[in-house]
Amino acid sequence: MARRKLIAQGKHRTISGRIAYVSDADHDRGRRRGEETFTVTIHGDGTHLQRANCVIEEEPHIVRDVMQRSDAALNPIACFVSIRTGGLATGSGWFRWADGTATCDAETRAEGRLSHRAPYRDGPRAFCNHSIVGDAWMAAHYPMARGPGLFLCEQMFTPSRNKQGATGPSLAMLKLGLQYLGRERVSVPAGTFDTYAFRLNSVPGLAALRTENLHYEIWTTTDGSFIAVQSMYRGRRRYELVEYTES
Numbered sequence: 001m002a003r004r005k006l007i008a009q010g011k012h013r014t015i016s017g018r019i020a021y022v023s024d025a026d027h028d029r030g031r032r033r034g035e036e037t038f039t040v041t042i043h044g045d046g047t048h049l050q051r052a053n054c055v056i057e058e059e060p061h062i063v064r065d066v067m068q069r070s071d072a073a074l075n076p077i078a079c080f081v082s083i084r085t086g087g088l089a090t091g092s093g094w095f096r097w098a099d100g101t102a103t104c105d106a107e108t109r110a111e112g113r114l115s116h117r118a119p120y121r122d123g124p125r126a127f128c129n130h131s132i133v134g135d136a137w138m139a140a141h142y143p144m145a146r147g148p149g150l151f152l153c154e155q156m157f158t159p160s161r162n163k164q165g166a167t168g169p170s171l172a173m174l175k176l177g178l179q180y181l182g183r184e185r186v187s188v189p190a191g192t193f194d195t196y197a198f199r200l201n202s203v204p205g206l207a208a209l210r211t212e213n214l215h216y217e218i219w220t221t222t223d224g225s226f227i228a229v230q231s232m233y234r235g236r237r238r239y240e241l242v243e244y245t246e247s
Contacts, residue, residue, distance in 0.1 A: 015040045015227055017190065017244040019132050021056065024238040033058055033237065038133045042225060046072025052131035060086040062166050066129045074140040074226065076127040081159045081169045093159060093169035097125065102157055104171035116171035120155050126176050128158040128202070130165030132239045136220040136228035139198040142178045151178045152209045156202060175203040179214050186219045186229050190244040193229045195219035 021034040034056040041049040047069060054064040068079040075097070082092040093106025097120065104116040126138040141153045156176035159169030181197040199214035218231035232238040 012041055012043045013247065015042075015225060015244070015246050017227070018242050019228065019239050020189070020242045022238050022240070024232055024234065024236055026235070034062075036132050036239075038131065040133065040225060040227065047077075048072075048074060048137075048225070050131070050133055050137070052129075052133050054131050056164060060166065062164055064130060064165060066131050066134065068127065068129055068134065068137075070127075070137060073124070074137045075125050076157070079127060079129055081129055083160075083165065083167075083169060085166045090166065091169055095127070095157070095159065095169075095171070102171060102173075104159070104169065106159075106169050108168060108170070110167070111170070114170060118157070118171055118173055120157075123155065124153050125155040125157065126153050128156060128176075130158075130160060132228045132231055135200075135216070135218055135231060136226045138176060139178060139196070139200060139218055139220055140226040141176070142180045142198065144180065144196075146180075148180050148182045150209055150211065151180070152176070152203065153178060158202075177201050177203045177209045177214050179211060183222065184219060188230050188240040188242070190229075190241040193219075193241075194222050195229050196222055196226075 016039045019036040023031040036052055036054045038052040050068045052066045056062040063084040065082045069077045079095040083090040091106055091108030093104055096103045100119055102118045102120050107113050124141040126141050142151050153176035156174045158172050160167045161172050179199040184195050184197045186193055186195045198218050200216050201214045219229045221227040230240045
C-alpha cells in the first residue's frame, strides 16, 4: 500500500540488479559468459525507464549500453543504444516512436550516418533492444487477461537482427510470437520469486505462429514491472538474476 501511495503522489520507485550470463551446455554448464547490470525506474504516471549495461565476454566481446523509456503498458517511447564489438565502436543510435512513425537516427562503423523511418499502428509494440531486461518487457505484451495461450504481437522493432545484437544499430521490424505458460515459483541466486513463465521468438514475414518455434524461455516478476528473473535457450545459454534491490 505504501508503495502505491508514493507513486500516486508523483514520486517513483527504483529496481536495480545484476544478471549473470552463463553457459547451459552439458560440457561447460555454469561457465560465465558475461553479465548485465540494470536499473528500472517506475514513475508515478506509469512511465518506465530502463538503463542496462550488457557485456558478453566471449568473442567477439560485446559491450552494449541501453537507455529505454516506455509507457505504462511497456510500449517503447524512446531508446538510446550504443554497441562496441571486439573493442571497437560498432555504432550508436536514437530511436523514437511518435505519431505513428518509428524513427532511428544512428551512426555506425559499417554504414556511416543513417536515418530510418517505419510506420506503426495503435496497439502493442515491442522493442528488442537485446538486453535481458528488455526481453522481459517484450513478454509483457502478452494479453494476460486471456490466461495461458499463444499471441502474435504484430509490431516488434529491433536495432539488430544479429542474435547477440552485435551489428547496427539500425531499424528492423518483425513479428513477435508469445506463449504464456502460467505462474511458477522460481529460485535464482538473487532469491525466490513468483513469476510469469513465457516462451517467445521472432516470427519473420508471414510465417505461422508455432509453439515448437518459440525457443526462448523467460520468467518475469508478477508485480507489473516485468523484471527478468531467469531466461534461457535451454541446453545452450542461461541468464539468471544474481542481485536485486528495490527502493
